[in-house]
Amino acid sequence: MTYLVKKGKNKKIEKLDLRNIPLKRRQVVMTTGSHHYQTYWVEGADKFGRLLQTLPLVYLLKDQR
DSSP, X not given: OEEEEEOSTTSOEEEEEGGXXXXXXXXXXXXXXXXXXXXXXXXXXXXXXXXXXXXXEEEETTTTO
């Protein structure tokens, strides 16, 4: 599975192989969304002051995916 990322304003879009990313368990602490999609928030790493971060995915309610 790959994910398209752009690492800076003037950078090209790159394919990121998700199999090479180390897994981290994080508890979802909040969900937000609208009538069309829902996104999930987790606490970040301690080195970033435990800021909330949204996961790089959304759930599409209509498509149930």
